[in-house]
Amino acid sequence: MSTKTLYDKIWDLHTVSELPGGSTQLFVGLHLIHEVTSPQAFAALEEKGLKVFCPKRTIATVDHIVPTTSQSRPFSDSLAEQMLQTLEENCSKNSINFFNIGSGQQGIVHVIAPETGLTQPGMTIACGDSHTSTHGAFGSIAFGIGTSQVRDVLASQTLSMKKLKVKKLWFDGRLKKGVFAKDLILHVIQKLGVKDGVGFAYEFAGPAIERLTMEERMTVCNMAIEGGARCGYINPDQKTFDYLKEKPYSPKGDEWDKAIQWWKTLASGKDAKYDEETKFDASKISPTITWGITPGQAIEIDALLPKPESLNKSDQQTALDAYKYMNLKPGTSIEGLDIDVCFIGSCTNGRLSDLQSAAEIAKDRHVAQGVKAFVVPGSEKVAKDAEEQGLHHIFLKAGFEWRKPGCSMCLAMNPDKLENNQISASSSNRNFKGRQGSSTGRTLLMSPAMVAAAAVTGSVIDVRKLLH
């Protein structure tokens, strides 16, 4: 059993009571809600005659269903409009702060909470979305929950949960040029598989992790869930504090000093004990790309697609399914594969630095003929900051579309979808069958720079070939 890790410390501090059967009633410091997984929770609350226990500790935004072309109301999709209206009504009725479209604070829930300073070290953070693990980048314990748990958090600001084990993933070295945080996490999932993290929180640590910026750390923690780990986190350090300083919801003045004092006590101690540990060498990671239908089916850009018989026995059938679905052949190269659509955005890679790395590739180049490429900033703030730096001009000049913020084609709940069996190069997080809106659509996950490189060449390419 783990002891003295950041996870243990935060868990103990938020423990309200031990429930019969061995689960824990855990206090939730920050609850984030959105239009997809909250309406049924509010309805259930009303049905039970309950009120929101702590309305100020829930923050709402709208992200999954928003169109990214015109966001004028009412939306042309009446179901999407109904979902947004329901959220507006629920927030207004229950005095919940809602970051609505046009507020300057709207965006993907896992982008807006960090950038406004709502996400802070030492908190427990829950949201009806599995990518809530993102917030662990700040040294918080953050996890996705289902709608029944959203109801419980609204009703009590607590939920029933079983404590996870903790696994330390240690990274020596540093990422090489042209290799990004996205490659690091895809590499981890490829090596450990999509089931390794089930029952665990992943602690990402070591010199290579310390060298990552806060935005890069968010990308890593974001995809912990793709490795099966409900939580991923990184111990807070000076970079964390520097990022949070002067954010709208960060503590100010004397309170800032008090906050830092406490935040510094949170990191896993030298005497911390872990349930499991494993090591990686970050300098050996290459640009990594998925080829199949689970995020673990990934390869280094210059490797050949694996032969099913070379894989673990339990992965062979999924590999055969993947080859059939993707229409790819074992033993061939993924480089050079023609792509149809390029999507840059999502809670994994829709932040300013992601757009900057893609713009660096797009600059003075043009999207290849027949390729549809579009950029969806993660939030209104990301869009504004990017526009102030002129990134939108670079993208537009290069033939990319510059869209409004939202989840967009990561899960295609809005009009942004693949058609038929199109192949997309995507900076998002899941390559499941049908994930991007067409039941035969095919997704290749990669870093935003790799997506931009694919857009300008029309096929999968090692981004390092385009770097100056």
Added chain:
Amino acid sequence: MNQNSKFPKGPIKTITGMSFHLSGNDIDTDRIIPARFLKCISFDALGDHVFADDRKEPNKNHPFDDIKNTNKSILIVDKNFGCGSSREHAPQALMRWGIRGIIGQSFAEIFYGNCLALGIPCVQIPEPEILSLINSIKSNQMQDLSINIQLQKILTNDQSWNIEIGNESREMLLSGEWDATSKLISQTNKINITMENLPYLNKFQNFEC
């Protein structure tokens, strides 16, 4: 689709019904219920759309379309079932189709918890035993099977298999406390004590509570 049977309520000691196998590891929640069906403000209509895209695949009689499975309520799956998104829409869709219990080699964590919160046990059984169970079902597709939570066994007329269910889940199902809300809201004093001890609510204010 077996929509007539009532949704789970109260203590759950055994689940009895006919069963069928859905093969494949790592079946994710996007496949269980594709995202376009999440455009709704109630779960009511989800049962019709469970595995909507997989069921459209040509030349395949998907188990959820097979007329023999219409009135079956126990689903048998392989490894890491329910991975991916936290959408409760996935277990809701299965429940509204008629599923009341799931037997598998392993489950994704959030999915497992979401099922439990609906009173749908996900019970684990290791690979050799599950093969024997599947063979038994194949040889007699219409036989009743019983998941006995108390005894931690799957029972048919003439055979039995041990299952793993975890003490917490087992007690929650047996006591009927799988629906946690009433327990949680009854602890207001303890919640307040926890809040008083949280530095970010007292020593400094990040935002108002």
